Amino acid sequence: MVVARPVRAAVAVLSNRTTERLVVATAVDDAAPQPLVLAPGDSRPVFGLKSLVIGWSDGVEIHETKLTPGCAYFFGALAPGQPLTLQQIGLNERPGPPLLIADNDLLLDATPTLRVKVLVDDDERRRREVWEPELRARIAAASEVLYAHCGLRLELVAFGAWDSDDAEFNFTRSLDEFEREVAPGPADVAIGFSSQYMAQRGRVHLGGTRKTLHSHILIKERTRGVLESERLELLVHELGHLLGASHSPEPNSVMRPVLTGGLQRTAGASVQFDPVNTLAMSLLTDEMRLRRVRTMSEMTSLTRRRLKEIYAALDPTLPDDPAAGMYQQLVGSAAGTAIIADARKIMAHVVHVAELKDKAPLETLHASSAGAPGDAAQQSPERSDLLLEWYVRQAAAAAARVNQETAPQAFLLAVGAALDDTGQLARLPMVSNIERRLEGAAERQRRLAALGTPTMRGRADLAKHFFVSAHLVPILGSQKARAAGLLKEMADSHGGSGFSFVDMTANRAGIVFAHAVLNGQLPLDRIAREFTVDAVLPTLEDLQEDMQAPEFAENFGGLTDARLQGELSKIELRVGALPCYRVDSPTRASNP
Numbered sequence: 001m002v003v004a005r006p007v008r009a010a011v012a013v014l015s016n017r018t019t020e021r022l023v024v025a026t027a028v029d030d031a032a033p034q035p036l037v038l039a040p041g042d043s044r045p046v047f048g049l050k051s052l053v054i055g056w057s058d059g060v061e062i063h064e065t066k067l068t069p070g071c072a073y074f075f076g077a078l079a080p081g082q083p084l085t086l087q088q089i090g091l092n093e094r095p096g097p098p099l100l101i102a103d104n105d106l107l108l109d110a111t112p113t114l115r116v117k118v119l120v121d122d123d124e125r126r127r128r129e130v131w132e133p134e135l136r137a138r139i140a141a142a143s144e145v146l147y148a149h150c151g152l153r154l155e156l157v158a159f160g161a162w163d164s165d166d167a168e169f170n171f172t173r174s175l176d177e178f179e180r181e182v183a184p185g186p187a188d189v190a191i192g193f194s195s196q197y198m199a200q201r202g203r204v205h206l207g208g209t210r211k212t213l214h215s216h217i218l219i220k221e222r223t224r225g226v227l228e229s230e231r232l233e234l235l236v237h238e239l240g241h242l243l244g245a246s247h248s249p250e251p252n253s254v255m256r257p258v259l260t261g262g263l264q265r266t267a268g269a270s271v272q273f274d275p276v277n278t279l280a281m282s283l284l285t286d287e288m289r290l291r292r293v294r295t296m297s298e299m300t301s302l303t304r305r306r307l308k309e310i311y312a313a314l315d316p317t318l319p320d321d322p323a324a325g326m327y328q329q330l331v332g333s334a335a336g337t338a339i340i341a342d343a344r345k346i347m348a349h350v351v352h353v354a355e356l357k358d359k360a361p362l363e364t365l366h367a368s369s370a371g372a373p374g375d376a377a378q379q380s381p382e383r384s385d386l387l388l389e390w391y392v393r394q395a396a397a398a399a400a401r402v403n404q405e406t407a408p409q410a411f412l413l414a415v416g417a418a419l420d421d422t423g424q425l426a427r428l429p430m431v432s433n434i435e436r437r438l439e440g441a442a443e444r445q446r447r448l449a450a451l452g453t454p455t456m457r458g459r460a461d462l463a464k465h466f467f468v469s470a471h472l473v474p475i476l477g478s479q480k481a482r483a484a485g486l487l488k489e490m491a492d493s494h495g496g497s498g499f500s501f502v503d504m505t506a507n508r509a510g511i512v513f514a515h516a517v518l519n520g521q522l523p524l525d526r527i528a529r530e531f532t533v534d535a536v537l538p539t540l541e542d543l544q545e546d547m548q549a550p551e552f553a554e555n556f557g558g559l560t561d562a563r564l565q566g567e568l569s570k571i572e573l574r575v576g577a578l579p580c581y582r583v584d585s586p587t588r589a590s591n592p
Contacts, residue, residue, distance in 0.1 A: 416471020
């Protein structure tokens with residue numbers, strides 16, 4: 001068996017904030033040093049896998065500096081006449097590389113490419129033999145700018161046209177229309193150049209897209225007195241947004257919020273990204289280069305974390321501009337999407353093994369996690385507990401095949417949703433949206449048909465209490481998960497199954513289990529090998545249940561009553577005393 005080794009993919013950015021041309025020697029990994037030319041104002045990425053080392057001169061001495069992955073640097077002088085220095089730009093960074101992947105995922109020969117489809121609307125007055133060469137040249141020029149700043153190239157694969165609504169002059173609604181009427185295929189992104197908008201004064205939208213790696217960009221093309229270099233700058237600005245660049249306070253950056261000021265009308269002007277946005281785009285394109293990601297949710301959590309730190313550093317520099325805050329929200333949403341996708345994979349595996357549960361005899365279950373617990377139609381309490389244990393072990397084993405940084409969260413989401421056969425989670429307002437994303441109606445029917453009756457101590461309700469509570473912890477946190485379980489029991493005391501301290505024990509035990517999984521106290525590989533009901537659920541003796549409201553009120557008062565709190569504290573002590581949770585336990589290393 002070939003074991004994938006972790007590889008630390010490295011990218012850092014160098015920027016020239018002097019008025020002179022600089023040449024830097026870059027030594028990437030084990031390769032021989034190569035010259036990197038930095039014109040004044042240039043920002044350039046340096047990509048590698050193991051190490052990034054540069055050699056440079058301050059005018060007097062030669063220096064060798066090892067760059068930290070995920071960081072941006074600039075060359076400048078501390079004062080006029082002082083030697084050249086290399087300084088790191090502060091971006092809320094934490095120690096460690098932004099990207100950690102397995103070497104069998106690497107595509108080292110890949111140059112990330114964004115396939116582009118260009119369209120004009122029916123208000124374009126020029127003949128095709130005029131506008132097509134112009135747009136081809138603009139796309140080619142934009143490709144060179146992007147390649148210099150983040151190593152990505154544009155590939156023009158198609159031209160087309162669409163009929164825009166001549167009565168619509170709201171840019172956001174025009175973008176909606178463009179997205180509805182134009183499919184991006186066979187490209188990754190459709191870029192529409194609309195000529196129905198006349199020139200407007202003031203701060204207006206000249207172009208826009210929705211989010212990182214979105215499928216559409218719309219740009220206003222019909223504007224008098226605009227140079228082709230300014231049209232190029234607008235195109236590159238929107239492509240920057242598509243590749244994760246936010247607005248920048250730097251006046252010479254193509255990502256400044258308002259593209260005015262005649263920057264492209266000065267001698268020797270070029271289209272340049274600032275170093276911070278160069279870094280943000282390069283982090284994304286490095287994942288495209290090495291792993292062919294096409295959505296932000298496919299990126300590793302470490303890269304998403306670094307991007308969030310970069311946007312958080314940009315946010316206060318433009319307090320009246322919402323772009324950096326919006327990108328922080330997009331990164332957070334993408335992280336949730338990635339965890340949901342992994343949880344779905346784990347759930348699918350549980351359903352698959354549930355459909356195989358009748359294929360092997362009971363005695364194979366604890367001999368191997370690949371065993372099956374036998375005929376579910378004639379389950380004894382022991383067999384039902386073994387069925388539960390088998391599902392949990394299989395889910396933990398499946399979690400080894402998803403993103404390891406977020407595998408614990410995905411595992412808890414998957415097991416809780418998989419064992420909820422009553423639809424309880426889908427009825428909770430705080431989590432119902434997540435449950436809809438975890439499973440569709442047809443998937444739910446298949447799961448329920450295959451699941452059987454997994455139990456804890458012979459009771460199916462305890463299995464649900466335990467794992468639904470564990471499911472809530474990564475979503476709501478432990479305090480709200482505790483409150484949800486207690487409120488459910490209080491509601492049951494009013495004409496339902498009654499208040500049960502046995503159920504409360506399963507609730508609290510599930511919450512403690514979830515914390516142990518999330519903090520690494522119970523590693524998933526150990527759960528896959530050794531999980532048992534007895535290891536995570538304490539004794540249930542002498543605990544009252546089936547209490548309707550009058551009996552509960554007489555014996556335990558209300559939510560703040562010391563008698564109730566004392567009983568709940570007794571439960572917490574029982575759960576905490578389990579060997580797998582005791583820090584000083586000699587069995588902690590081998591008992592799940």
